[in-house]
Amino acid sequence: xxxxxxxxxxxxxxxxxxxxxxxxxxxxxxxxxxxxxxxxxxxxxxxxxxxxxxxxxxxxxxxxxxxxxxxxxxxxxxxxxxxxxxxxxxxxxxxxxxxxxxxxxxxxxxxxxxxxxxxxxxxxxxxxxxxxxxxxxxxxxxxxxxxxxxxxxxxxxxxxxxxxxxxxxxxxxxxxxxxxxxxxxxxxxxxxxxxxxxxxxxxxxxxxxxxxxxxxxxxxxxxxxxxxxxxxxxxxxxxxxxxxxxxxxxxxxxxxxxxxxxxxxxxxxxxxxxxxxxxxxxxxxxxxxxxxxxxxxxxxxxxxxxxxxxxxxxxxxxxxxxxxxxxxxxxxxxxxxxxxxxxxxxxxxxxxxxxxxxxxxxxxxxxxxxxxxx
Amino acid sequence: xxxxxxxxxxxxxxxxxxxxxxxxxxxxxxxxxxxxxxxxxxxxxxxxxxxxxxxxxxxxxxxxxxxxxxxxxxxxxxxxxxxxxxxxxxxxxxxxxxxxxxxxxxxxxxxxxxxxxxxxxxxxxxxxxxxxxxxxxxxxxxxxxxxxxxxxxxxxxxxxxxxxxxxxxxxxxxxxxxxxxxxxxxxxxxxxxxxxxxxxxxxxxxxxxxxxxxxxxxxxxxxxxxxxxxxxxxxxxxxxxxxxxxxxxxxxxxxxxxxxxxxxxxxxxxxxxxxxxxxxxxxxxxxxxxxxxxxxxxxxxxxxxxxxxxxxxxxxxxxxxxxxxxxxxxxxxxxxxxxxxxxxxxxxxxxxxxxxxxxxxxxxxxxxxxxxxxxxxxxxxxxxxxxxxxxxxxxxxxxxxxxxxxxxxxxxxxxxxxxxxxxxxxxxxxxxxxxxxxxxxxxxxxxxxxxxxxxxxxxxxxxxxxxxxxxxxxxxxxxxxxxxxxxxxxxxxxxxxxxxxxx
Numbered sequence: 001x002x003x004x005x006x007x008x009x010x011x012x013x014x015x016x017x018x019x020x021x022x023x024x025x026x027x028x029x030x031x032x033x034x035x036x037x038x039x040x041x042x043x044x045x046x047x048x049x050x051x052x053x054x055x056x057x058x059x060x061x062x063x064x065x066x067x068x069x070x071x072x073x074x075x076x077x078x079x080x081x082x083x084x085x086x087x088x089x090x091x092x093x094x095x096x097x098x099x100x101x102x103x104x105x106x107x108x109x110x111x112x113x114x115x116x117x118x119x120x121x122x123x124x125x126x127x128x129x130x131x132x133x134x135x136x137x138x139x140x141x142x143x144x145x146x147x148x149x150x151x152x153x154x155x156x157x158x159x160x161x162x163x164x165x166x167x168x169x170x171x172x173x174x175x176x177x178x179x180x181x182x183x184x185x186x187x188x189x190x191x192x193x194x195x196x197x198x199x200x201x202x203x204x205x206x207x208x209x210x211x212x213x214x215x216x217x218x219x220x221x222x223x224x225x226x227x228x229x230x231x232x233x234x235x236x237x238x239x240x241x242x243x244x245x246x247x248x249x250x251x252x253x254x255x256x257x258x259x260x261x262x263x264x265x266x267x268x269x270x271x272x273x274x275x276x277x278x279x280x281x282x283x284x285x286x287x288x289x290x291x292x293x294x295x296x297x298x299x300x301x302x303x304x305x306x307x308x309x310x311x312x313x314x315x316x317x318x319x320x321x322x323x324x325x326x327x328x329x330x331x332x333x334x335x336x337x338x339x340x341x342x343x344x345x346x347x348x349x350x351x352x353x354x355x356x357x358x359x360x361x362x363x364x365x366x367x368x369x370x371x372x373x374x
Numbered sequence: 375x376x377x378x379x380x381x382x383x384x385x386x387x388x389x390x391x392x393x394x395x396x397x398x399x400x401x402x403x404x405x406x407x408x409x410x411x412x413x414x415x416x417x418x419x420x421x422x423x424x425x426x427x428x429x430x431x432x433x434x435x436x437x438x439x440x441x442x443x444x445x446x447x448x449x450x451x452x453x454x455x456x457x458x459x460x461x462x463x464x465x466x467x468x469x470x471x472x473x474x475x476x477x478x479x480x481x482x483x484x485x486x487x488x489x490x491x492x493x494x495x496x497x498x499x500x501x502x503x504x505x506x507x508x509x510x511x512x513x514x515x516x517x518x519x520x521x522x523x524x525x526x527x528x529x530x531x532x533x534x535x536x537x538x539x540x541x542x543x544x545x546x547x548x549x550x551x552x553x554x555x556x557x558x559x560x561x562x563x564x565x566x567x568x569x570x571x572x573x574x575x576x577x578x579x580x581x582x583x584x585x586x587x588x589x590x591x592x593x594x595x596x597x598x599x600x601x602x603x604x605x606x607x608x609x610x611x612x613x614x615x616x617x618x619x620x621x622x623x624x625x626x627x628x629x630x631x632x633x634x635x636x637x638x639x640x641x642x643x644x645x646x647x648x649x650x651x652x653x654x655x656x657x658x659x660x661x662x663x664x665x666x667x668x669x670x671x672x673x674x675x676x677x678x679x680x681x682x683x684x685x686x687x688x689x690x691x692x693x694x695x696x697x698x699x700x701x702x703x704x705x706x707x708x709x710x711x712x713x714x715x716x717x718x719x720x721x722x723x724x725x726x727x728x729x730x731x732x733x734x735x736x737x738x739x740x741x742x743x744x745x746x747x748x749x750x751x752x753x754x755x756x757x758x759x760x761x762x763x764x765x766x767x768x769x770x771x772x773x774x775x776x777x778x779x780x781x782x783x784x785x786x787x788x789x790x791x792x793x794x795x796x797x798x799x800x801x802x803x804x805x806x807x808x809x810x811x812x813x814x815x816x817x818x819x820x821x822x823x824x825x826x827x828x829x830x831x832x833x834x835x836x837x838x839x840x841x842x843x844x845x846x847x848x849x850x851x852x853x854x855x856x857x858x859x860x861x862x863x864x865x866x867x868x869x870x871x872x873x874x875x876x877x
Binding site: 041053054056060204359362366 | 400433435440443444504519780781787788791792796802807808
């Protein structure tokens with residue numbers, strides 16, 4: 001067989017005495033040429049990538065160090081300012097901006113209700129607005145950091161500049177913008193943000209709830225109310241979940257309305273999980289005999305939260321339900337009723353003719369004992 | 375001797391089967407080009423994904439979301455003869471910062487003191503749990519709970535294998551999402567929230583997996599990862615680069631097409647009801663983790679559901695890899711058999727009318743490159759050696775082919791290193807990067823061939839139907855991370871591993 005070593009490989013060596021087994025001698029040669037170039041290219045590429053990696057590493061280490069130093073320095077300055085000391089500061093150098101903004105955002109997150117004035121004047125003094133504006137044009141990380149930083153500054157003049165970011169494709173950038181706008185001008189911001197909650201499925205509910213919870217002037221509640229007026233069942237369910245966190249009273253009204261309207265079992269289940277108003281006892285009890293087991297289960301749990309001692313008569317039959325979860329939640333609900341204790345539940349257990357019912361009470365009581373001791 | 379040899383060679387050279395060997399070389403070459411192109415393609419897909427992912431989650435730009443919006447998660451921890459590590463694992467799990475979780479340890483009929491160790495450490499007492507066997511398992515002897523640790527429960531059952539243990543755990547968990555974790559893994563405090571995040575962002579998600587990293591060489595303090603490092607020895611070192619490649623683009627690349635076929639058994643989050651609907655984990659395979667995911671694809675596709683099985687590039691789980699040759703061999707043979715079993719028992723997914731990318735792209739890929747791959751590789755190496763011995767391949771040609779293979783291998787490894795650097799930059803010192811690179815080069819001379827051989831052997835075992843009942847894949851690990859004084863202490867010398875891992 002003949003392996004034609006290509007000329008690029010140096011001297012051509014021909015070995016073997018027989019004809020080419022690869023069919024065509026050129027075939028073997030092509031193969032080798034390809035292999036040769038593959039080897040060269042991949043190795044060159046690999047080494048250059050390694051160089052890139054090491055350079056990137058060195059650069060990011062340098063930056064990290066620089067930002068850390070600036071951050072440490074400015075954290076101290078901010079603490080001094082907050083403590084009411086007079087601080088003399090020059091405006092920010094370019095290489096300090098990233099570190100300053102880190103320190104700025106971190107300080108604000110830990111503040112709570114402290115007096116912001118000295119911090120805000122520090123921010124204006126060092127030229128945060130201009131520095132952050134420049135960062136808004138930068139890469140993703142810079143943009144998100146700058147948006148949040150401008151929000152903390154509460155400067156009405158940047159509001160219009162931040163608005164476009166509310167529609168950013170990235171869930172994080174758009175939520176950062178909502179968070180920032182909510183600090184700069186709460187009523188305006190909530191009027192824009194709340195209607196968007198329904199459109200953005202990529203916003204994580206926990207983050208949306210946090211932004212709504214930060215709103216203090218009641219505009220979030222007002223906007224949720226407005227949105228609910230125009231909502232259909234599906235969108236109502238999504239919004240009422242948030243309303244429960246910030247205004248349970250109003251939420252109870254919406255939940256009542258949903259429970260009374262002909263909605264599907266899934267919606268009923270969600271409402272039952274949110275019910276917390278004692279007024280709704282009868283309404284909830286009506287679902288204890290629902291056809292779908294998850295409706296029965298959530299009704300039992302809800303009754304445990306809002307029920308009276310007399311509701312034990314309604315819950316007891318549920319201990320013999322054919323679905324484990326309904327029995328389990330019913331037993332837990334019984335135990336949670338006012339006036340019902342471990343001893344009373346034992347009595348209920350004595351009355352059960354159904355073995356499953358007795359077993360589930362055993363389990364719930366033992367869990368109760370464990371939890372009580374914890 | 376020499377004359378005999380020459381005569382032998384001449385005889386061989388005149389044989390007709392030489393044509394066969396040469397055409398095998400062609401198959402080998404085509405296979406080589408194809409597999410590397412596909413891997414490069416996957417590499418670019420996952421690079422795009424990871425860069426996008428990192429943009430969003432590199433830092434916590436927003437104040438943390440309200441905790442009540444995180445769905446509760448049940449952690450299932452199957453354990454069989456883990457008396458040394460199981461208590462530490464549970465303590466490590468208890469340190470998670472996840473808002474609402476429970477831990478269900480399943481003691482699968484251990485013959486050592488696993489059960490007693492747990493009872494002592496957590497003050498467990500037998501409770502009258504109304505246990506429901508929604509999935510059929512070996513007999514459950516009792517359920518234990520603790521007053522001191524209200525999040526911890528233990529299911530004590532008759533031995534039935536890992537799948538059986540997980541199934542019993544699923545029967546017992548309270549929450550709709552469960553996370554299955556190997557008893558010898560180390561998590562990070564935010565591992566769970568990262569793996570659960572896809573479920574919050576997309577309602578269609580039914581399962582999510584995360585990146586496994588090599589724990590050897592890292593420092594662990596109080597059951598948590600304290601410092602990331604590289605192992606000193608070569609054998610675990612090779613596995614570091616192997617895991618980087620496998621997870622950063624072997625898995626991540628498939629996720630955007632919704633064609634991810636493996637979520638490692640060591641860490642994955644699943645929707646309980648979806649798993650129960652397909653009958654839970656199968657206990658007649660050694661690759662129960664892959665089998666489950668492939669079966670999820672097959673069934674959800676058959677039911678025409680819009681679903682997602684996703685992968686997060688975060689390093690969520692750190693696992694100790696084998697440090698001696700025989701454990702590693704055992705592990706790889708087992709993995710290969712698991713792969714074969716998972717693929718062949720779900721062959722209906724391939725080229726199914728509704729198979730989607732999972733059935734039309736990922737499944738054939740797995741079959742050709744992961745299942746047949748080792749066979750082709752071993753035959754390729756073998757024929758190359760024979761041809762070289764017969765003098766049919768000049769040394770130069772042999773070296774060129776070798777260089778091409780090594781170059782391709784190194785390039786893929788360096789790509790994985792670049793992805794790691796772009797995303798997490800965990801191996802922070804340039805010295806570590808050089809070390810990784812050295813490992814990436816050296817693994818091509820011996821280690822990869824060795825792995826191929828074991829996988830070849832695994833395929834053979836499966837083909838011959840030699841299904842020994844290995845129900846727990848036990849690997850002897852040195853457990854050095856569990857010694858708190860690991861600082862500065864050399865790992866126990868292991869002559870076998872040292873000798874053979876130097877190529």
